Amino acid sequence: MAIRTRFAPSPTGFLHIGGVRTALFNWILARQSGGQFVLRIDDTDAKRNVAEALQPILDGFRWLGIDWDEGPTDDGSGSKGPHGSYFQSERLEKYQAAAKQLIEQGFAYKDYSGADFQAERETAEKAKQQFVYSRKWMAETDEQTAQFESEGRSFVVRLKMPREGTCAFTDHVRGDVSFEWGLEPDHVIQRADGTCLYHLANVVDDHDFEITHVVRAVEHLPNTPRQIFIAQSLGYDLPEYAHLPYVAEPGSKKKLSKRHIEKYLNNKDFKRLYQSGSNIAEQIGITPDPATFNPVLVDFYRDIGFDPAAINNYLLLLGWSLDDKTESFSREQMIELFSLERVIKSPASFDAKKLTAFQQNYMDATESKTKVASCLKFLQSAGLVATPAPCDIAGYVGEIVAAAGDRICMAGDVLAFDFFFVDDDKMTIEDKPFQKRVVKPESAGFLLNEFKKLLVGTNEDEFTVPALEASLDGFCEAQSIEMGDVIHALRVGVSGKAAGFGTIDTMAILGKDRCIKRLDLTLAKLEDARNEAS
């Protein structure tokens, strides 16, 4: 059976990680059955620029490889698919027609209560009683309508909900569920200004778009009875339902929300991810404002060089598992092996650390050519490599990437090795390691200078890792010192940094001339520091 699923984002400008998980499950279901995945835009309430706010969301899905068969066009300016517009704001007549039909058949009514409705509800609440609307301003006849309108009242359309019995249905994740009809209020489906509300629009669209499976987050579970009521009243076949647990905050069971970033930043792991992302972002000219750039939003991961497959894999396992050990799933495996029945019922906390671990695994498995290509893009974004890239650059970047090994977890991490790409006379020497490794040890300057003299005497083509190692060994022996007495100063001397991969590898990649120039620069800086101090 071909399953048609849908995901219905609001054009907010941001693609939320929890939303992606829901979309991913919907997408997998459609793909595994040879059905279609539909994107519908819930903009009934939006007054902002929809196309603009939609773009980042569509880009996010595209980046993740979650492609949609029907929905907005790629640029978000129109719709593609056989069902007309996939934007709710453009489907108002459909909803109004449905509301009209519901009224005519007695499943809904015009309600002229206005503020009196609210007053009735408050009275009931004060008396601590279950509120049941008196339907005092319900107009079902022309006379009533005329009378209320003569009083200057305007109307909304409310559902005329059943007041007894139960609404029972089977949910693919939660099993059999049921709700008392009597507890359901008469929900508004059409506003006084004639526009329609979510529940009506949702049911009408799911029907029009021939959605067979409604797979969404649990917060919609309590909404399901009213939607079932609408669907049945309209004579629609009911879709299958599956309510997924929501994605929870790091270290808690509260629903993850992009509004509480500040709080999540108190979480150690979340903060660490955010900070390493921020460092990368700053180097490529993105302002790391936590409101728009943080680990709850998908853009964050794209911007700092995550592999989309790692995100999908992590999200797949947030609430679903195949068995007691399988952790790694390719796209094909996801599609082949996923089933709603193995979705768990309780919420799953977002764990930044585990996501990073998935990324690390994917990066380890990435072949070096691909790795180099993605790193190169970051170097270009940071202005460290020209665009278009010089033709010999790939080899150079390749050496760095190989030497860095798993120090590069996400492609943006390559920017930690920015010193390879700056002119020698413009190398930044970080102050802290400079003080600790060069200024403070008495003999560091002397040793650096002596070793530099040694380097000056070596042949260009002997500037290799084994040769350098040998000469450094010999040097240490001649000076009667330990390797540790000089190598740290040397690292700072050629890279300006406190940490990195092997100093000797670093030097070999830089080459003779550049190492010597950098050592000169460092020694000059040392002299300045000494003069200043005395």
Place this chain on the structure above:
RNA sequence: GGCCCAUUCGUCUAGUGGUAGGACGCAAGGUUUUCAAUCUUGUUGCGUGAGUUCGAUUCUCACAUGGGCUACCA
């Protein structure tokens, strides 16, 4: 307040009527020129109470805790 839902290591999870397995993390140690990695070892868990039962983490009920929903939001 009402309705609904959930509860296995810190986190993601597997699982069973005979007391739990994996992953991420964490800790210690080895290796190491820094950082990371890596290797070794270790670490921690069935919310509480009652019932059914020879026996319950597993079934039932209650409680507790956490959460969601309760709009002329989606």
